[in-house]
Amino acid sequence: MKEFVISQETSERAVLVGLITQQQSEQKTMEYLAELAFLADTAGADCVKEFIQKLDYPNPRTYVGKGKLEEIKLYIQDNEIGMVIFDDDLTSKQVQNIERELQVKILDRTSLILDIFARRAQTASAKTQVELAQYQYLLPRLTRLWTHLERQRGGIGMRGPGETQIETDRRIILRKISLLKQELLAIDKQKAVQRKNRGKLTRVALVGYTNVGKSTIMNLLAKSNVFAENKLFATLDTTVRKIAIENLPILLTDTVGFIRKLPTHLVNSFKSTLDEVREADVLVHVVDISHPQFEEQIEVVDRTLREVCNGADKPVIMVFNKIDKFTYTPKDENDLTERTRENISLDELKATWMARLGDNAVFISAKKGTNIEELKARIYAVAKEIHLSRFPYNDLLYQNYDEEQ
Numbered sequence: 001m002k003e004f005v006i007s008q009e010t011s012e013r014a015v016l017v018g019l020i021t022q023q024q025s026e027q028k029t030m031e032y033l034a035e036l037a038f039l040a041d042t043a044g045a046d047c048v049k050e051f052i053q054k055l056d057y058p059n060p061r062t063y064v065g066k067g068k069l070e071e072i073k074l075y076i077q078d079n080e081i082g083m084v085i086f087d088d089d090l091t092s093k094q095v096q097n098i099e100r101e102l103q104v105k106i107l108d109r110t111s112l113i114l115d116i117f118a119r120r121a122q123t124a125s126a127k128t129q130v131e132l133a134q135y136q137y138l139l140p141r142l143t144r145l146w147t148h149l150e151r152q153r154g155g156i157g158m159r160g161p162g163e164t165q166i167e168t169d170r171r172i173i174l175r176k177i178s179l180l181k182q183e184l185l186a187i188d189k190q191k192a193v194q195r196k197n198r199g200k201l202t203r204v205a206l207v208g209y210t211n212v213g214k215s216t217i218m219n220l221l222a223k224s225n226v227f228a229e230n231k232l233f234a235t236l237d238t239t240v241r242k243i244a245i246e247n248l249p250i251l252l253t254d255t256v257g258f259i260r261k262l263p264t265h266l267v268n269s270f271k272s273t274l275d276e277v278r279e280a281d282v283l284v285h286v287v288d289i290s291h292p293q294f295e296e297q298i299e300v301v302d303r304t305l306r307e308v309c310n311g312a313d314k315p316v317i318m319v320f321n322k323i324d325k326f327t328y329t330p331k332d333e334n335d336l337t338e339r340t341r342e343n344i345s346l347d348e349l350k351a352t353w354m355a356r357l358g359d360n361a362v363f364i365s366a367k368k369g370t371n372i373e374e375l376k377a378r379i380y381a382v383a384k385e386i387h388l389s390r391f392p393y394n395d396l397l398y399q400n401y402d403e404e405q
Contacts, residue, residue: 210257
C-alpha cells in the first residue's frame with residue numbers, strides 16, 4: 001500500500017484498488033495504479049491511498065476478498081473518503097455489493113475515463129461520441145437506480161405487458177444509442193466532405209499515448225494555440241491545421257491520445273475522430289522517452305493503430321519527445337546484476353533497437369524546442385515523396401529548389 005501526497009486544490013478524496021493476479025504481476029499492477037492515480041488527478045480527485053490484494057482472479061461478488069473489503073471500509077470511515085476507484089471494469093452486481101458495504105461512490109477505470117472525456121469534450125462531435133460511449137458502458141450495468149429514465153419520455157405507453165423497469169430502461173437506452181449512432185453517421189458524412197474538399201494535400205497525423213506532448217508539437221509546427229497541459233486526455237477534439245514546411249503545404253492533425261485498458265466500445269464511439277488517422281498519409285508517432293514504460297506505451301499505440309487502420313501500411317516517423325526529462329543512474333562497475341532501463345544513458349538507448357529506425361527516429365524536446373528543425377526536415381522529406389508520387393510533374397521544380405539550397 002502506498003500513500004499519496006494530498007493536493008489542496010482537489011475536493012473529492014479517493015482511494016485506489018488494484019489486484020495482483022495470475023495474469024497481472026505486481027510490477028504491472030503498480031504501473032497501472034500509478035496511471036490510475038494520474039487519471040484520477042486529471043478528473044479532480046484527491047488520491048490519498050491505494051490498496052492492493054493478491055488473488056488468483058477477481059472476486060465475482062466484490063472484486064477483492066472479504067477481509068480486504070473490510071480493511072478498505074475501516075480506512076474510509078476513519079479518513080472521510082468519498083470515493084473508491086477500481087483499476088478494472090466492475091459488473092453491475094459487483095458495484096451493488098461494494099456500494100452496499102462501503103456506502104461511498106464506486107468507480108472503475110472505464111467510468112473514470114468517461115468522466116474525463118465528458119469534461120474535455122468541447123465540440124458537438126466529441127460530446128456526441130462521449131455520450132454514446134457512456135450509454136454503451138451503462139447498458140450492461142443497468143440497476144433499479146435507473147428508474148428516472150422513463151420520465152424522460154413519459155411512462156404511459158412505454159411499458160409492455162409484464163415488462164420490468166430494467167427492461168424499460170434498457171429499451172430507452174438502446175433507443176438513445178441508436179439515435180446517437182445516427183447523429184454520428186451524419187457527422188461522419190460531414191467530415192468526409194470536409195476531408196474531400198482539402199484536395200490532395202499530404203496529411204500528417206500526430207498519434208501516440210496520452211500526455212506525450214502531441215499538442216505541444218502541434219503548436220510548435222503550426223504556430224497555433226491548441227490546448228495543452230500535463231494531464232491525461234487534454235485533447236479529445238481532432239484539430240487540423242494547414243502548415244508549410246519549406247515550399248510544401250501539409251495538413252497536420254492532432255488526435256486523441258491512447259491509453260492502456262482502453263475499452264473497445266470507447267474506440268468505436270470515437271470512429272469519426274480516428275478517421276483522421278485512418279486517412280492520414282504519414283503518422284508521426286510521438287513517444288515520451290522519459291516515461292519508465294515508454295516501450296509498452298509504444299506497443300499499446302501500435303496495437304490500437306493496427307485496429308484503426310486495418311493493417312494499412314503507412315510511413316511512420318518515431319518522435320522521441322521529452323529528452324530534457326530523460327534521466328538515468330550510471331551502474332556501478334562492481335554491480336553484476338542485469339542492466340535496466342534506469343541504468344542506460346540516452347546515447348546507449350539510441351544504439352539499441354532504435355538504431356534500426358534510421359532517419360525515421362527523431363529525438364526532441366518540444367518544451368525546450370530542441371531538434372525541432374530536424375523533425376521538420378524529416379516530415380518534409382517523407383511528405384515530399386508522397387506529394388511527388390501524386391504530382392510527378394513537380395519533380396523538376398523540387399530538383400531546382402533543392403539545388404538552390
